[in-house]
Amino acid sequence: MDLLQLRYFQVVARYEHISRAAEELRVAQPSLSRAVARLEAELGAPLFDRRGRRIRLNQYGVTFLRHVERTLSELDDGRRALLDARDQVLGRVSVAAETLLTISQMLGGFRAAHPRAEVRLRQSTAEEMERQLRAREVDFCIASQPLTGPDLHVVELAREEVLLAVPCGHRLADRESVTIPEIAEEPFVTTRPGSWPRALLERLFASEGLTPVLSCEGDEPGATGDLISAGLGIGLVPAMSRRVGPRAPVAAVRLDAPDCHRVLTLVWNEDAYVSAAALKFREFVTGRPFMPHGLPDPPERQQA
Incomplete structure (x- = not known):
């Protein structure tokens, strides 16, 4: 069992579709199928139920996926911590939001205050945000809907x-x-x-x-x-x-x-690695009034 097999399995489990997973991973479908089959053989249990071309994660796959995501997340956190220490910079902060206009001015203010921080932004649905936080793909979510899950911390912004x-x-x-x-x-x-x-x-x-x-x-x-x-x-x-x-x-x-x-909230996974940039971002967002940027004037009728 190697890390490449685990990452292949993680993506196939996300899509439950070999061709879509192969497209994201940029590998040939037969190679991906063989990698998953070798992993199952090594584990001694099937991870997917197969019906023709369709595959579905089974009970063994669900159990194994939880441990795989935890393991890969820890390795990713370790890599980020090492890069931050090596480069002696603030590091990266990754943020997901349902609408990018909501946080455009706030992110601009953060970049101006901390130019050495690398900022990555994603537009995601609430369902995607929950998965991204669990998988440690993002540090923070600015959400307009409740996000639930173990180890998630929520702060109301507005x-x-x-x-x-x-x-x-x-x-x-x-x-x-x-x-x-x-x-x-x-x-x-x-x-x-x-x-x-x-x-x-x-x-x-x-x-x-x-x-x-x-x-x-x-x-x-x-x-x-x-x-x-x-x-x-x-x-x-x-x-x-x-x-x-x-x-x-x-x-x-x-x-x-x-x-x-x-209700706008800032949500993060308390169990995830936090870079210096992420700490500064959290301080920046929670330490001042949050004014979203979008539409329209409050709350009287407007002519724009």
Whole structure:
């Protein structure tokens, strides 16, 4: 058993698909299949259930994967610690967020304060964040949805009301507030399943026994305002946020619905290696008020 076999197994277990794993690893599918088969033979137990071309991680594979991820994570932590000590620099900090606009100004401020720190940024769903923290692929997540798991530490950064954004001239543009039933037939601009705006939208409608009508689904919550301004529908936007660059003309209306807010949290794995850069980043983020950067003006109606 060698490290290459373990890393191959880890990626195959993640995808449960040989060809996708081979593509990420940049190896031939037959070579990858043989490596996994040799590992199973050495362990004396199958790690996957095979049905034709489909494979599924079985109970033995699930058990072994937990230990493999822990082992590889420890080795990666050791490598990072050695590089930090050798190079005598702050090291690297890796951050995941659901929308990059949320943390753009904050990251810029951190880089200005600590130019010797290397910053890596990923855009991830809440589900991906939990896996990335467990696998130590990121040091921190800035999340708008609860992340759960052993050894995860959570610090609340900001709590903000979520408003309904509508195009200027829309029938609701001059309203102070609206209820969910009043917008049940309106087309919504939102994000794909797994992101916080979509989760909140579906929860608000489900509480009224309704299902939202979707006109547009995207990957970047920060683009919602532009799409609403273009007349593609209405949508949910955080109240305290500000957009970068030219403002899109939209009107913001309060939603008469319980618990209509977003909570931003900083989450990290307490059991993972922490570089000097990561420590400085945590101090930087938690030691000052957090002002997200996105859309729109709080909370009065705006003309941008």
